[in-house]
Amino acid sequence: MSEAYLRFWGVRGSYSAPFASHLDVGGNTSCVEIRADGHLLVCDAGTGIIPFGQHLMQQDGIREMLVILTHYHWDHVCGLPFFLPAFAEDWRLNFFGPGQNAGEIERHVSAQMRAPYFPVSTDTWHAAVDYLQPPGGNLEHGPFRISYQNVHHPGITYGYRINLNGKVIVYISDNECLFLNKSIEQRYQEFNSEEQRLYDSMKREEYDSALQFMQGADILIHDAQYTPEDYEKKRGWGHSCYIDTVNSAIDAGVGQLYLYHHDPNYDDERINAIHQDCLRIIAERQSALDCHIAREGLTLDLA
Template identity: 35%
Template structure:
């Protein structure tokens, strides 16, 4: 069978595979006129491989994704992969309209934490007195919950999905999606500087795209500008570049932008990174990247 210049078979290369960003901001939403170009929603990333829809994280961006699914008439089936349960990665769930509609079906994957399953964790965020309605009473979509751990592998349609536990307070799963001879790694909320660094480099080895936490500059992280952020579970653009270089990934995508960094500051941020990796981009809401 014929192969292209990347060694993919003709059939593999024809499988549609893209990434779309619905939320790119870290820690807290940052709406307003100064963040319109890059976006102010918290993490939510759509990955489509053939007919499979994968949703990574349920930050505030998932609300807009839900509106898109309703307007487009589907798909009505998707797999949701949670990196971890810090609130900026979950706060869109109660406002994700399809989850209240019976014709939709979702399989939700996430790691058990502190003795609780992914189902128990998600249900626990919608309880009185913190929220007016509960998940059990209001979620009408067909829901399946599956616990997932580091080092596991799933095959869903034409896609193969791998997991890796990353360095973040409370734990955090990174994901690698392989589809049609191409691959994308989603590694949000990771702090380098420990024994897990080598694991991440190998996990991302030769990926076509690496979407990675690059919240700070080295000066911000070390406290040379403002208070130090060491131990907070996030990385710098310098460490993102180093990981991308060691992994030999083709495209570096900066993610989990600091909510205090407005559009003009993000432009300067990306310009500096491109001095070291010219193909680097920063994730932008609504942008579609084809693999």
Template identity: 60%
Template sequence: MSTALNYIRFWGVRGSYPAPFGSHLRVGGNTSCVELRVDNHILICDGGTGIIPLGNALMGQQDIREVTIILTHYHWDHISGLPFFVPAFVPGWKVNFFGPGDNRKEIEKRISGQMVDPYFPVEVEMWLANIQYIDMENNELNYGPYKISSFNVHHPGSTFGYRIEVKGKTIIYASDNELSFIDQNIESRKDEMNEQEHALILAMQAEERTKALEDIRNANIFIHDAQYTPEDYNKKRGWGHSCYIDTVNFAADADVKQLYLFHVDPNYNDDKIETLHRSAVNILHDRQSAMQCHIAREGLIIDFDNL
């Protein structure tokens, strides 16, 4: 565990599937999982394979026996660590879950769906911790010092991003989001529209972008999908992920203070990701932007009190 009292730690940073390869170790191979610890309250964003070593680390301390896990969605790379999250199997622990779904029962059904025969030999009924599924009222949830609100993002199925406010700081977590989703749809259907319809669609597009920018305006930390290069994005438009260039420009437009490139493609080795990062820094230099841009690396710890 970190020696800092309040921190953000990346336990899994890959998208799509784990990449436990020697060429990927500087960035890390586990899938999405980010821990926030403030005043002994632990908030966990997503339960990909990164939650497995997090759970093991939690078992090595005595101060905390409750965590809240907020899930962006239920694709395997975001929940596949949950069957191996040790605290869930230990009496005396309390594990709270929230994610997309109309009610608690639907959230429980979606989480437990991967832990049934023939997909997995141990069902959630074997979890011995106090498991709670949470209803979020008016898209807001309060947990300890955290004020959490959800918002919809562009990704197949119902998918959330989260705005987390704590100790006067704002962290935005949006692991899977295709920033150019609307641009792609307009481009593909522009021949079907007359001039007036096209102008109306463009106005709606501008309005949505303005709202999306305001949702993250001046965020202290922005953790966002940066899965693809432009070449790969052109092959995979509509898959629900962003080109890293779109992510960098979007964050800079919103005057974000620190951007962390996250959910990177598992096919990209460390050298390639570091090349993309240098490109991102050059973009910011050309824009004369003061925003700091980082690679989200597995094991990286951000001292929250120094933000």
């Protein structure tokens, strides 16, 4: 294993799906490990962080990590009550996520581990735990330089842009691509010509802003939860149709796209079919985008 790598520990959205028909892609919810130069960054703490914690307890090289949370929906934090390093005295855990201050982040992280939801609170954690005050600029953790911005998902939800030794990794687990654009298009004929001109400008600005955050990323890990049929039923729920995800990645000049936050109702066969359709779109657009399915256990060499 190289000194710099990324590994997927959980790739599902909404809820875990430990079904035989899902095991090739994986059933755990969001968790991604990025390790470099003896430093550890973890993106989200869904059920994937549980086997990750068991793995960490079997090694001696690292005893500190930064956990960046996109938001506090249960599929992104429900692994924390079972995360073994939190109960070990020789570990230090640093948390960051949406919140006005460190105290608010702490309240959000600890809320699920209070009665009546769970019998053991974060007060029982033996690890040294810090909740990071939101910085004025970028977060830093060892070689990682991290910026963040709001994305389209219910509540306050962050996407993260991670600079690591000359590579850019963008992690946007929950995001509804083109949300404003599609909302305007639904009612476009109700507007007069001047309103249509204004809204056309707004759509362009919104899309350009979204693309700028992804622009030129070496690796983009992005929500691709829905087929077009399911997206029409769940418009506004805060997740992307895979077609919008792949087109956005092409427009942003991304190097590698990893389709992520898979719907728990989709089995391996259906996700493979989504991937094949993404490859068709890429070929039709004559793009050089390299598109993959984010699979549990998949490891990318970042050296």
